[in-house]
Amino acid sequence: MSKYVDPGLKSAVRDYFKKNYVQLAAVPRRQTQLLEVAALSLVVEHYRCCGFTIVSRNVRAGRIRVKTGARGYPWNFSHFLCERDNDRREIHSNLSVYSCRDDGGIYCLDVGVVQTGIVPVDKIDEWSAAANDALFTFAEVKKLVVYPMLLAHFVGIVHEVKSEFLKGETPEGFAEDADFDPALLTVSGIHGGSNVILDGFDRRGIRAQVVSYIDVRIREYLRGEFEVSPLLVHGGAQRLPEPAVPNYAGPSADGDEPAVEVVEF
Amino acid sequence: MDASSRLGSFLEPLPPALAEQLADYADYVLDSLDAICERAHVSPSLVDLNDLAVLAALRRLWSYLESQRWLLTNSLAGLKTLDSEVSGFTVGDTVFTPSSRPAMEIADLESQLRDLLARHNIEFLVTKASLTELISTLAADR
Numbered sequence: 001m002s003k004y005v006d007p008g009l010k011s012a013v014r015d016y017f018k019k020n021y022v023q024l025a026a027v028p029r030r031q032t033q034l035l036e037v038a039a040l041s042l043v044v045e046h047y048r049c050c051g052f053t054i055v056s057r058n059v060r061a062g063r064i065r066v067k068t069g070a071r072g073y074p075w076n077f078s079h080f081l082c083e084r085d086n087d088r089r090e091i092h093s094n095l096s097v098y099s100c101r102d103d104g105g106i107y108c109l110d111v112g113v114v115q116t117g118i119v120p121v122d123k124i125d126e127w128s129a130a131a132n133d134a135l136f137t138f139a140e141v142k143k144l145v146v147y148p149m150l151l152a153h154f155v156g157i158v159h160e161v162k163s164e165f166l167k168g169e170t171p172e173g174f175a176e177d178a179d180f181d182p183a184l185l186t187v188s189g190i191h192g193g194s195n196v197i198l199d200g201f202d203r204r205g206i207r208a209q210v211v212s213y214i215d216v217r218i219r220e221y222l223r224g225e226f227e228v229s230p231l232l233v234h235g236g237a238q239r240l241p242e243p244a245v246p247n248y249a250g251p252s253a254d255g256d257e258p259a260v261e262v263v264e265f
Numbered sequence: 266m267d268a269s270s271r272l273g274s275f276l277e278p279l280p281p282a283l284a285e286q287l288a289d290y291a292d293y294v295l296d297s298l299d300a301i302c303e304r305a306h307v308s309p310s311l312v313d314l315n316d317l318a319v320l321a322a323l324r325r326l327w328s329y330l331e332s333q334r335w336l337l338t339n340s341l342a343g344l345k346t347l348d349s350e351v352s353g354f355t356v357g358d359t360v361f362t363p364s365s366r367p368a369m370e371i372a373d374l375e376s377q378l379r380d381l382l383a384r385h386n387i388e389f390l391v392t393k394a395s396l397t398e399l400i401s402t403l404a405a406d407r
Contacts, residue, residue: 003406005316009385010275013323016381017278023370025280027329030367033356034336041340056344062352063360064344078354145289189293 031143031187036068036110038214039141039185040093043111044080046229047089050178052082058121067094070108073127074119081116087175088116089136095119096129097138099160107161109138113179135162136171136179139231145188146210151197154184158208168205180231181207185214268292271318283326290325291318294396302404305397311404320390320399323382327391330375337361337368 017024048054056064058078067077074092082089095112099105106129118134120127140157144150158165165182189212190198198210211230268291276284294301295314302309341363345351353362361367382388393399 002313002316004385004387004403005313005319006385009387010319012381012385014275014278016377017276020374020377021278021280023374024283026367026370027333027374028280028282028286030333030359030371031329033359034333034340034361037340037354037356037361038336041344044344056348056351059348059351062350063362064351064354066354066356068356145293 028143033068035141035143035185035187035214036093037066039111039139040066040091042185042214042230043091043113043139043180044082046180046231047080047082047084047091047178049229050084052084052087052089052178055081055083057081067092069094070096073123075121075123079119079121084178087178089113089179090116090119092119095138097135097161098129098132100132100163101160105160107157109135109157109161110141110185111139113137115173132161133172136174137162137182139180139183139185141185141187141214143187146184146186146190146194146212148191148194148197150184150186151194151201151210154182154210155201155206155208158182158206165207168207170207180229181209183231184208184210186210186212187214189213266314268295268318268321271295271315272322275319276322286329287322287325291321294318294321297396298400301396301400305401305404307401307404312400313403317400317403320387320403323378323387324390324399327375327378327382330371330378331391333371334368334375337371338363 044054056078057080058065058075060078064078065076067074072094074095077093079093080091082091090113092112092114094108094110095114096106096108097112097114099107112130113136114130115134115136118130138161140154142150155166162171162182164171170176170179190210201208209231214230269288272288272291276287279287295318298309298312298314298317302312341351341353341361344354353360353365355361359367379388379391382390389402390399393402
């Protein structure tokens with residue numbers, strides 16, 4: 001007989017599942033919603049950590065209105081104004097931005113960091129997307145394991161939206177001590193087969209990053225267990241302790257815990 | 266044998282989407298057992314894989330609930346530091362405030378699960394910081 005997993009435990013857990021079926025059914029969907037909020041909150045906190053003053057805008061009835069898809073106009077949702085000396089940024093959720101390929105394509109980024117005054121705060125007759133030149137960086141959030149195909153998907157977004165990052169370059173006005181490289185934020189770990197690809201990206205000088213188990217990291221971050229943002233600014237100055245729920249991609253360099261989940265490449 | 270096989274019907278009462286995610290996590294843990302055991306300095310043969318699959322699934326459910334509560338309360342707290350007038354946020358049609366129904370549901374699910382784990386003396390499942398510690402505990406008590 002197992003010491004911990006006996007029939008009594010299994011029966012009690014199944015009763016818990018049955019009793020709370022409706023509430024538990026909402027857990028995955030709510031995870032998606034909260035991840036959208038978390039990604040936005042994380043980026044805002046990142047800029048605050050980097051010395052920016054943050055002001056929330058278009059807050060209605062005391063509530064931040066988070067845009068969660070391509071539909072809808074930006075003036076109906078909240079955004080954040082960030083200011084540090086002469087550096088000014090706006091942070092928007094699900095921001096539509098024109099492709100960097102001059103093909104008229106429009107991409108909706110989960111979190112976009114843009115120049116101020118580009119995205120309309122009041123209703124206008126026609127709005128499609130922010131000019132690509134106005135975009136500093138962005139974050140995408142997924143509740144998926146970082147499989148090789150997800151990496152390819154993410155790099156494809158960078159290729160179409162801000163391709164200079166793939167060449168190790170940055171957009172004009174990019175602040176190396178504050179603006180983060182395009183980030184893929186995930187609620188899961190990094191698949192073992194992705195590590196060799198990430199290593200290859202690193203060798204090729206691609207500027208992008210993967211932050212896995214974002215929910216755990218944010219929880220630890222907001223608990224005050226570390227003071228720097230989980231988002232890395234280029235240069236690797238901010239290295240993070242491992243989260244409580246580790247990545248299962250393999251052993252880390254120090255051999256103490258599974259591989260470091262924040263991979264800068 | 267993968268985690269789903271080891272879990273058998275254990276997750277069947279759950280909504281399929283959630284059951285799949287918990288089973289996926291259990292698979293990760295089982296796939297990584299050798300590496301985790303190496304760090305824990307224990308032999309994998311000391312770990313009951315059926316038990317581990319169940320405990321991993323429960324651990325992932327706990328982390329979902331706990332992280333959702335943290336995401337909700339702390340994202341809100343962080344945003345409130347920027348604007349004291351902020352009392353919550355809306356995502357689509359869902360309103361998240363400390364007293365909103367989603368917040369209450371998450372807290373209730375978490376509380377029930379915590380009580381259940383305590384009643385069955387497996388609170389260590391969520392208090393152990395890492396899987397290495399969890400595996401060490403399971404192996405030591407075998």
